[in-house]
Amino acid sequence: MxxxxxxxxxxxxxxxxxxxxxxxxxxxxxxxxxxxxxxxxxxxxxxxxxxxxxxxxxxxxxxxxxxxxxxxxxxxxxxxxxxxxxxxxxxxxxxxPLPAALVAEVVAMIRERLPGVAFGVELGLRFGTEPDYVRNSADHHPEQSTVAPAEELVGAGPVIKLLVQHVAYSSDDLHAIVELLLGDRVTVTHSSFGDLGLLEISAAGVxxxxxxxxxxxxxxxxxxxxxxxxxxxxxxxxxxxxxxxxxxxxxxxxxxxxxxxxxxxxxxxxxxxxxxxxxxxx
Structure with missing residues (x-):
């Protein structure tokens, strides 16, 4: 209520x-x-x-x-x-930002738990996504983005936010799985109602x-x-x-x-x- x-x-x-x-x-x-x-x-x-x-x-x-x-x-x-x-x-x-070593660990853990996952990486003023990541059709300033595996993107600069996307889950269901998997290592949240599952991961406590x-x-x-x-x-x-x-x-x-x-x-x-x-x- x-x-x-x-x-x-x-x-x-x-x-x-x-x-x-x-x-x-x-x-x-x-x-x-x-x-x-x-x-x-x-x-x-x-x-x-x-x-x-x-x-x-x-x-x-x-x-x-x-x-x-x-x-x-x-x-x-x-x-x-x-x-x-x-x-x-x-x-x-x-x-x-998220520590680079932690992002690499998180990416590996989620890949193992959820085959078919795709990642996006916010790098301050720049953005990178994996090839299978479904981009927003209204993306702003696409010229500031690149396409590469997450492991490569993580090394391109301080990671402000890690995005986790999966076509087989809603955001609510994906959130429940990933939060249980990662515990308090990071902050996991989401802001999407759509059928496509999309999570936003920040540093712990942020x-x-x-x-x-x-x-x-x-x-x-x-x-x-x-x-x-x-x-x-x-x-x-x-x-x-x-x-x-x-x-x-x-x-x-x-x-x-x-x-x-x-x-x-x-x-x-x-x-x-x-x-x-x-x-x-x-």
């Missing part, structure tokens, strides 16, 4: 100091753009003295949609917390939540003063850490246990509508 939104009153004087929002399925419309209502909401939040930061599984090359938004900070928590990227000068400010906490410490903001919006398993820890979590109406079933209020859909700009309601601008 989710708690009613009334459990989080936010009249003047009780506004959050910071808003952290996921992008896909949450802040962005289904077509991947920023709606006029959501744009107006973050501008209104800024005018009210509320900070806004985005926390996404997207890598840096997928952040162009955020350029020029009215946020005081041009820093984005991306790659599920493995990077904090500064859009103002296109450089990573914080990086939490998540949107851990990096948001790091970001907030730098600003002197407590978790209780942060509101967050999300919809998928890779948002769960972040939503559990903040004082004011909100989930989308279509959120993954695993988020129900957080007890967070469910708002509407990203198709209806529910994040923007919620923010504007706090400010008396419904």
């Amino acid at each position: 989710t708690r009613a939104a009334a459990a989080y009153p936010s009249p003047a004087g009780e506004l959050p100091r910071l808003i952290a929002s996921d992008l896909d399925g949450t802040f962005l419309s289904p077509d991947g753009t920023v709606s006029e209502l959501n744009l107006a909401a973050i501008a209104a939040a800024r005018d009210a003295g509320i900070g806004v930061v985005f926390a996404t599984g997207r890598p840096p090359r997928w952040l162009d949609v955020l350029r020029g938004l009215p946020c005081d900070e041009q820093r984005v928590i991306c790659s599920n917390g493995a990077l904090v990227f500064d859009l103002s000068d296109d450089r990573p400010l914080i990086s939490h 998540s949107k939540a851990s990096t948001l906490a790091e970001y907030c410490r730098g600003l002197g903001i407590d978790a209780a003063d942060v509101a967050a919006f999300g919809d998928m398993p890779n948002d769960a820890e972040m939503l559990g850490w903040v004082g004011r979590p909100y989930v989308m109406a279509h959120a993954h079933a695993s988020l129900a246990g957080l007890g967070a209020p469910a708002i509407g859909s990203n198709a209806d700009s529910a994040v923007g509508r919620t923010i504007l309601s706090w400010l008396g601008r419904e």
Whole structure:
């Protein structure tokens, strides 16, 4: 059961100091753009003295949609917390990569357990995939990507995120198998509803939540003063850490246990509508 939104009153004087929002399925419309209502909401939040930061599984090359938004900070928590990227000068400010030796071990373990698996490797501003990896048809900046065996890609630079793909499993089923296999060596999550199983693996302890906490410490903001919006398993820890979590109406079933209020859909700009309601601008 989710708690009613009334459990989080936010009249003047009780506004959050910071808003952290996921992008896909949450802040962005289904077509991947920023709606006029959501744009107006973050501008209104800024005018009210509320900070806004985005926390996404997207890598840096997928952040162009955020350029020029009215946020005081041009820093984005991306790659599920493995990077904090500064859009103002296109450089990573914080990086939490996976150790190369550990990635090689993880790849070998998953290959043995799941024949037919294919890997993708996020290398900061670059991306590599194995030949059998099914690429997103809307991939951003394909010129920054290469095709090679995972064992070769791992040696090409610091591994920010390892992607695990299998056509025979859903993401939920694949997650259960791989998390049991790897234990606490790494952080395993996913953000895909599709039939094609896709996992995202980061260094142990690295998540949107851990990096948001790091970001907030730098600003002197407590978790209780942060509101967050999300919809998928890779948002769960972040939503559990903040004082004011909100989930989308279509959120993954695993988020129900957080007890967070469910708002509407990203198709209806529910994040923007919620923010504007706090400010008396419904």
